[in-house]
Amino acid sequence: MTAVRIVEVGPRDGLQNEPALVPTDLKLRFIRLLVDAGLTEIEATSFVSPKWVPQLGDAEQLWPRLPGGAKYSALVPNARGLERALACGVRRLAFFTAASEAFNRKNVNMGIAESLAGFEQMMSVLKERGNRSEFWVRGYVSTAFECPYSGRVEPKVVVSVCRRLIEIGVDEVSVGDTIGVAVPREVRDLTRSLFEEIEPGRIAYHFHDTRGTAVANVAEALELGVRCFDSSAGGLGGCPYAPGAGGNLATEDLVYFLDRSGIETGVSLEPLAMASLPIFDLLGRPPQSKAQIAALSLAGPSQAGTE
Amino acid sequence: MTAVRIVEVGPRDGLQNEPALVPTDLKLRFIRLLVDAGLTEIEATSFVSPKWVPQLGDAEQLWPRLPGGAKYSALVPNARGLERALACGVRRLAFFTAASEAFNRKNVNMGIAESLAGFEQMMSVLKERGNRSEFWVRGYVSTAFECPYSGRVEPKVVVSVCRRLIEIGVDEVSVGDTIGVAVPREVRDLTRSLFEEIEPGRIAYHFHDTRGTAVANVAEALELGVRCFDSSAGGLGGCPYAPGAGGNLATEDLVYFLDRSGIETGVSLEPLAMASLPIFDLLGRPPQSKAQIAALSLAGPSQAGTE
Numbered sequence: 001m002t003a004v005r006i007v008e009v010g011p012r013d014g015l016q017n018e019p020a021l022v023p024t025d026l027k028l029r030f031i032r033l034l035v036d037a038g039l040t041e042i043e044a045t046s047f048v049s050p051k052w053v054p055q056l057g058d059a060e061q062l063w064p065r066l067p068g069g070a071k072y073s074a075l076v077p078n079a080r081g082l083e084r085a086l087a088c089g090v091r092r093l094a095f096f097t098a099a100s101e102a103f104n105r106k107n108v109n110m111g112i113a114e115s116l117a118g119f120e121q122m123m124s125v126l127k128e129r130g131n132r133s134e135f136w137v138r139g140y141v142s143t144a145f146e147c148p149y150s151g152r153v154e155p156k157v158v159v160s161v162c163r164r165l166i167e168i169g170v171d172e173v174s175v176g177d178t179i180g181v182a183v184p185r186e187v188r189d190l191t192r193s194l195f196e197e198i199e200p201g202r203i204a205y206h207f208h209d210t211r212g213t214a215v216a217n218v219a220e221a222l223e224l225g226v227r228c229f230d231s232s233a234g235g236l237g238g239c240p241y242a243p244g245a246g247g248n249l250a251t252e253d254l255v256y257f258l259d260r261s262g263i264e265t266g267v268s269l270e271p272l273a274m275a276s277l278p279i280f281d282l283l284g285r286p287p288q289s290k291a292q293i294a295a296l297s298l299a300g301p302s303q304a305g306t307e
Numbered sequence: 308m309t310a311v312r313i314v315e316v317g318p319r320d321g322l323q324n325e326p327a328l329v330p331t332d333l334k335l336r337f338i339r340l341l342v343d344a345g346l347t348e349i350e351a352t353s354f355v356s357p358k359w360v361p362q363l364g365d366a367e368q369l370w371p372r373l374p375g376g377a378k379y380s381a382l383v384p385n386a387r388g389l390e391r392a393l394a395c396g397v398r399r400l401a402f403f404t405a406a407s408e409a410f411n412r413k414n415v416n417m418g419i420a421e422s423l424a425g426f427e428q429m430m431s432v433l434k435e436r437g438n439r440s441e442f443w444v445r446g447y448v449s450t451a452f453e454c455p456y457s458g459r460v461e462p463k464v465v466v467s468v469c470r471r472l473i474e475i476g477v478d479e480v481s482v483g484d485t486i487g488v489a490v491p492r493e494v495r496d497l498t499r500s501l502f503e504e505i506e507p508g509r510i511a512y513h514f515h516d517t518r519g520t521a522v523a524n525v526a527e528a529l530e531l532g533v534r535c536f537d538s539s540a541g542g543l544g545g546c547p548y549a550p551g552a553g554g555n556l557a558t559e560d561l562v563y564f565l566d567r568s569g570i571e572t573g574v575s576l577e578p579l580a581m582a583s584l585p586i587f588d589l590l591g592r593p594p595q596s597k598a599q600i601a602a603l604s605l606a607g608p609s610q611a612g613t614e
Contacts, residue, residue: 180601183567184526209519212560212597213567216523219491253519260490260520290519294487 003264005041005228007174007204008034008251010276012043012075014236015055017247020283024058028065033275034233035069038267039251043094046075047084063088073138077108082122086129093126094138095119095170099158100147103178107142116164123169132169139165140206144175144190145182155193163197172202174230177217180210180247184220191224204228207249209235209288214249215257222263229254234276235288250289257291269295310571312348312535314481314511315341315558317583319350319382321543322362324554327590331365335372340582341540342376345574346558350401353382354391370395380445384415389429393436400433401445402426402477406465407454410485414449423471430476439476446472447513451482451497452489462500470504479509481537484524487517487554491527498531511535514556516542516595521556522564529570536561541583542595557596564598576602 011031015022022030034042044066050057059074066072073092076082085093097115098104104112119139126135144158162173175194187205194203205221207214207229218229232248255267273295280287287293318338322329329337341349351373357364366381373379380399383389392400404422405411411419426446433442451465469480482501494512501510512528514521514536525536539555562574580602587594594600 181567183564185568209597211563211601212516212519212522212557213564215519216526216564219523219526250519256518257490257520257523260488261492290516294518 003227004222004258005204006039006251006254006265006267007073007228007230008039008042008233009206009230009248010034010232010234010236010251010279012046012056013230014232014234014248015279016046016053017237018055018283021055022279022282024061024065026278026282027058027062028067030233030275030279031070032067033271035067037272037275038265039272040070040266042070042072044072044074046077047081047088047090048075048077049080060084060088063090073136075140076122078118079122079125082125086125091134092136092138093122094140094174095122095165096140096142097161097165098142098147098178099153099161100143100150102149103143103147106149112161116161116168119165119170120168136172137170138172138174138204139168139170140174140176141165142176142178142206145177145186146179148179155190158190159193159197162194162203166198166202172204172228173198174204174206174228176206176230177208177214180208180214182207182217183213184216187217187220188224191221191226195225200225201227204230206230208247209249209253210247215253218249218254218257219261222261233272233289234280234292236276236279247288250287250292252289252292252295255291256295310534311529311565312511313346313558313561313572313574314380314535314537315346315349315540316513316537316555317341317539317541317543317558317586319353319363320537321539321541321555322586323353323360324544325362325590328362329586329589331368331372333585333589334365334369335374337540337582337586338377339374340578340585342374344579344582345572346579347377347573349377349379351379351381353384354388354395354397355382355384356387367391367395370397380443382447383429385425386429386432389432393432398441399443399445400429401447401481402429402472403447403449404468404472405449405454405485406460406468407450407457409456410450410454413456419468423468423475426472426477427475443479444477445479445481445511446475446477447481447483448472449483449485449513452484452493453486455486462497465497466500466504469501469510473505473509479511479535480505481511481513481535483513483537484515484521487515487521489514489524490520491523494524494527495531498528498533502532507532508534511537513537515554516556516560517554522560525556525561525564526568529568540579540596541587541599543583543586554595557594557599559596559599559602562598563602 045059231251235250237247273292352366538558542557544554580599
């Protein structure tokens with residue numbers, strides 16, 4: 001048991017937000033390298049419609065070939081996705097909603113209440129399957145600080161959505177700064193509000209580093225007692241039209257920060273820094289993680305990625 | 308009076324660490340844009356030998372043409388540099404030493420004690436000039452957390468060098484994480500040690516974002532009571548052989564963090580984000596600051612720098 005859990009979301013949330021289609025074999029190589037680096041919780045894919053997200057259209061082909069050594073989860077957007085995931089034998093599932101009505105409607109074309117009602121039905125399906133404890137379910141709550149359409153989001157709204165998810169039966173909520181605007185002061189306010197209603201052990205944060213604040217936000221949440229963070233190897237999932245733009249917090253930046261802070265993660269930075277390079281080669285751009293680039297530079301400029 | 312002072316070091320520390328020679332006119336345009344964005348303390352150049360740092364070889368040409376609206380300082384490495392600076396009418400001066408013997412020797416070819424003895428002589432020159440209060444002097448203490456040659460640096464060593472600088476008469480010490488390794492826990496330890504001997508108002512931090520921890524370190528120092536931070540527009544001064552490598556904390560990342568935290572800086576992010584673009588055009592690479600890229604992206608992808 002490590003002091004802090006890292007949920008690697010690069011293969012799903014990262015690749016979903018990159019324009020290129022990554023071949024299944026290359027995804028498997030990437031995931032193998034992540035496991036070799038010590039990551040033990042990996043969100044591997046999404047059982048979303050390939051029409052919506054062609055990048056993850058190979059979920060059925062990928063899942064049975066995932067390497068041993070880690071626990072894999074998959075996003076299931078709806079009953080159809082759940083059916084597909086269960087047919088593949090997926091036991092760790094993630095649902096997705098938002099703290100902003102406007103964002104949820106733009107993103108999944110329904111209100112938050114409707115999303116939650118869908119999750120309840122999906123939880124019923126799991127219960128019908130027999131032993132509920134066979135499954136682990138995570139609920140994402142995106143735009144937990146600000147919505148790109150409706151502005152600031154109040155902590156009480158986020159708490160209310162998280163509480164509903166817990167009532168429905170999810171094991172963990174992952175609270176997301178989807179557009180990467182938050183600063184530690186906001187993280188403190190939200191965390192304190194969440195702790196009033198939800199056990200710290202059931203809360204994860206999913207920070208984006210769009211404006212360079214993600215590590216500072218992790219530091220604040222960690223100080224307050226949060227012990228699970230999502231991140232994406234190489235910062236995969238950035239906004240590729242602007243070179244250097246930050247999307248997901250990079251796993252390398254998270255691991256460097258935790259390591260140097262004396263917090264056990266079980267992940268080795270050097271192999272981790274190499275893991276996403278084949279993907280960035282395919283994407284035709286350099287990795288986004290500063291700790292990764294520093295680690296690769298120390299290994300010699302000739303290995304510094306795709307330059 | 309703003310709540311936090313920002314010392315912009317892009318024109319000196321940034322350009323000193325870029326391979327290209329930037330023409331004086333372009334430097335002046337850059338500085339003009341920095342002033343227009345609201346920066347009021349700018350380290351404009353160094354009176355170092357042009358043989359050592361050709362990038363700043365135009366100090367005498369630059370200084371008299373600096374635009375109004377800001378206080379400018381210049382680095383003076385030695386008595387010869389001081390003489391040149393005083394001949395130009397420089398009134399805000401910065402000295403440079405390290406907390407690591409090994410680094411100081413590699414960097415300026417003398418031990419720390421010898422550096423400090425040189426500063427004492429330079430302070431005597433200022434006193435001979437008449438009114439000491441006419442001058443403002445800053446002392447840089449680099450490698451305050453770790454030295455690339457000799458490893459970790461103990462807080463007590465840093466405190467001792469800072470105390471000597473204060474005794475010699477500097478108005479402010481700027482404590483630098485030169486290789487960008489520190490995490491908030493280390494910043495907390497060092498800050499508490501510094502506060503035992505030195506007034507908080509005389510301490511600035513100079514963080515590098517080599518591994519993505521600089522904003523987190525600012526957040527920690529700010530929480531403890533430090534009120535002055537150095538930064539470089541666009542993160543100028545990075546390591547150009549590795550795309551995306553971080554050097555100086557980017558002023559845009561600092562300003563975004565402070566703004567969103569409700570702390571007055573007097574600086575406007577949007578014009579600031581534009582200020583370094585002519586320099587990055589010349590350098591032939593995109594800016595390094597995530598908050599800058601985000602600000603430029605919001606202004607439209609076509610303005611996102613040098614892509």
